[in-house]
Amino acid sequence: MLRVSAFRLLGRRGASRVSLSEDFSLRHYSSGPLSVRDDTRDSRAYFTTPIFYVNAAPHIGHLYSALLADALCRHHRLRVPSDAATGFSTGTDEHGLKIQQAAAAAGLAPSELCDRVSAQFQQLFREADISSTDFIRTTEARHRVAVQHFWGMLKARGLLYKGIYEGWYCASDECFLPEAKVTRQPGPSGDLCPVSLESGHPVSWTKEENYIFRLSQFREPLQQWLRGDPEAITPEPFHHTVLQWLEEELPDLSVSRRSSHLHWGIPVPGDDSQTIYVWLDALVNYLTVIGYPNAEFKSWWPNTSHIIGKDILKFHAIYWPALLLGAGMSPPHRIYVHSHWTVCGQKMSKSLGNVVDPRTCLDRYTVDGFRYFLLRQGVPSWDCDYYDEKVVKLLDSELADALGGLLNRCTANRINPSGIYPAFCTTCFPSEPGLVGPSGRAQAEDYALVSAVATLPKQVADHYDNFQIYKALEAVSSCVRQTNGFVQRHAPWKLNWESPVDAPWLGTVLHVALECLRVFGTLLQPVTPSLADRLLSRLGVSSTERSLGELHFLSRFYGHPSPFEGRRLGPETGVLFPRLDQSRSWLVKAHKT
Numbered sequence: 236m237l238r239v240s241a242f243r244l245l246g247r248r249g250a251s252r253v254s255l256s257e258d259f260s261l262r263h264y265s266s267g268p269l270s271v272r273d274d275t276r277d278s279r280a281y282f283t284t285p286i287f288y289v290n291a292a293p294h295i296g297h298l299y300s301a302l303l304a305d306a307l308c309r310h311h312r313l314r315v316p317s318d319a320a321t322g323f324s325t326g327t328d329e330h331g332l333k334i335q336q337a338a339a340a341a342g343l344a345p346s347e348l349c350d351r352v353s354a355q356f357q358q359l360f361r362e363a364d365i366s367s368t369d370f371i372r373t374t375e376a377r378h379r380v381a382v383q384h385f386w387g388m389l390k391a392r393g394l395l396y397k398g399i400y401e402g403w404y405c406a407s408d409e410c411f412l413p414e415a416k417v418t419r420q421p422g423p424s425g426d427l428c429p430v431s432l433e434s435g436h437p438v439s440w441t442k443e444e445n446y447i448f449r450l451s452q453f454r455e456p457l458q459q460w461l462r463g464d465p466e467a468i469t470p471e472p473f474h475h476t477v478l479q480w481l482e483e484e485l486p487d488l489s490v491s492r493r494s495s496h497l498h499w500g501i502p503v504p505g506d507d508s509q510t511i512y513v514w515l516d517a518l519v520n521y522l523t524v525i526g527y528p529n530a531e532f533k534s535w536w537p538n539t540s541h542i543i544g545k546d547i548l549k550f551h552a553i554y555w556p557a558l559l560l561g562a563g564m565s566p567p568h569r570i571y572v573h574s575h576w577t578v579c580g581q582k583m584s585k586s587l588g589n590v591v592d593p594r595t596c597l598d599r600y601t602v603d604g605f606r607y608f609l610l611r612q613g614v615p616s617w618d619c620d621y622y623d624e625k626v627v628k629l630l631d632s633e634l635a636d637a638l639g640g641l642l643n644r645c646t647a648n649r650i651n652p653s654g655i656y657p658a659f660c661t662t663c664f665p666s667e668p669g670l671v672g673p674s675g676r677a678q679a680e681d682y683a684l685v686s687a688v689a690t691l692p693k694q695v696a697d698h699y700d701n702f703q704i705y706k707a708l709e710a711v712s713s714c715v716r717q718t719n720g721f722v723q724r725h726a727p728w729k730l731n732w733e734s735p736v737d738a739p740w741l742g743t744v745l746h747v748a749l750e751c752l753r754v755f756g757t758l759l760q761p762v763t764p765s766l767a768d769r770l771l772s773r774l775g776v777s778s779t780e781r782s783l784g785e786l787h788f789l790s791r792f793y794g795h796p797s798p799f800e801g802r803r804l805g806p807e808t809g810v811l812f813p814r815l816d817q818s819r820s821w822l823v824k825a826h827k828t
């Protein structure tokens with residue numbers, strides 16, 4: 236059989252590349268919306284997770300995508316504490332060949348499979364404390380309206396034409412592949428089968444007449460967008476990758492399938508013989524959620540941050556912005572990209588039987604514990620490996636011993652019998668080391684601690700802006716260690732409340748340590764919301780005092796009054812985070828085998 240390369244498109248006009256038509260002017264895209272910063276940008280923010288395929292149950296990689304978005308969004312709320320200003324969507328991607336085939340293989344109607352698996356995602360996200368404001372399913376009526384309207388916009392702007400698509404299609408990845416991205420591997424019967432080079436999933440040859448989107452016309456506008464906004468795709472290496480992709484020619488994109496082949500999807504308006512390509516359908520979810528096509532969506536778009544895995548970068552950083560530009564809209568404000576979790580060094584897959592069930596992990600390690608682990612260990616720029624011992628070691632050392640131990644040391648009845656946020660003594664700990672008088676006992680390391688914790692919120696915010704949440708947590712953890720060092724150094728358990736010499740210094744040591752804990756609790760809210768809530772409640776911090784704007788670390792040291800001094804601590808609620816290593820029978824079993 237004669238094989239031609241993928242994307243060989245024979246448009247009705249007889250050309251695979253189409254010159255600019257009169258109704259389509261690039262000038263419109265490269266000057267207008269691209270260069271204009273939306274007025275609402277600063278007041279509203281919209282975060283999204285990818286929408287998840289429903290062909291199989293959720294795993295820890297899916298939860299990780301959702302947690303990154305949740306932490307970013309929660310951190311934004313700490314900066315701008317008004318629910319109305321922040322939107323956060325997640326959901327399930329329910330159409331397409333992949334789902335149609337999975338349902339057939341399971342002997343279910345596609346809608347039955349979708350209901351079942353979508354419910355699993357919803358339950359997981361509820362249990363994991365994902366604070367989304369909307370959960371979209373692409374099978375909902377509101378979404379069909381949005382997708383068909385979006386299609387109409389592309390059509391009206393002359394960006395769709397009918398042509399023959401001939402090339403490879405990978406149903407598992409729902410994407411077209413050029414010959415260079417296909418290799419041959421022995422299949423179950425030993426014969427060589429064509430598979431995607433990147434994912435290893437089987438591909439099949441397709442030739443049919445479809446609607447084609449003039450993607451090729453958007454290469455320059457996309458380059459302009461990315462060159463003009465170097466942080467559009469974060470972290471930087473992914474931005475660079477996309478610019479490199481754009482060095483190559485951009486072929487037009489087939490955006491529909493014959494309905495006889497793919498019936499599980501949204502029909503092309505006015506042509507029931509064709510079903511809209513699932514990626515176009517899926518990407519529009521981001522607009523559906525904010526009310527598109529009703530004008531209200533304009534107050535959210537484009538102040539949007541998409542959180543995605545690296546495997547779906549091309550769809551979000553090339554297809555989606557091009558489609559948006561085509562429909563007369565701006566590209567999203569930010570695309571934050573993360574890498575993948577492997578398990579014991581291998582890719583997670585059903586066939587290898589190594590898929591880690593996130594609900595078991597939430598049970599074993601607690602919701603806060605597992606959230607902390609994934610976000611503390613997950614590094615966006617490279618893949619991370621999962622194994623149980625690593626979770627136990629991290630949580631025991633950072634949450635149970637360091638943070639929990641610190642809280643306990645500073646609030647326990649034997650050390651602080653009055654249960655009061657003690658007073659800070661400015662002569663014991665003057666604002667400058669040179670001023671330390673006879674009653675002062677502060678040392679150089681103590682000043683270093685105060686300075687480290689004072690700059691921590693800004694450092695953490697910068698790490699969030701750069702999508703380096705693990706670095707934010709590393710910085711918090713390092714300050715927790717420093718604070719423990721401070722307490723250890725001054726051993727408040729050796730000081731005596733009854734002694735007029737000791738008492739002011741004892742109060743000061745505890746005051747400083749509690750202030751540090753208040754900062755840690757505030758900054759940990761996006762990652763460990765319930766643990767942070769317990770910590771802050773124990774310190775007596777009310778719900779209106781937990782935003783970044785209200786933080787004001789160690790005011791007394793800086794010469795201002797402190798609202799906390801003399802305040803009663805919250806009630807004792809037990810251990811902040813119990814150690815895992817002794818208490819987990821499943822781990823003992825795992826060690827023995």
Ligand code: MSP
Pocket residue numbers: 284285286287288295296297299300328517518520542543544545546547574575576577583
């Ligand atoms: N349905 C598409 C997304 C459409 S968005 C308009 C899809 N779904 S997915 O279920 O396959 O993946 C959803 C997210 O989970 C992606 O961000 C993907 O990168 C992420 N992960 C899937 N496996 C993963 C790991 N092993 N590790 C980390 N994240 C992973 O793609």
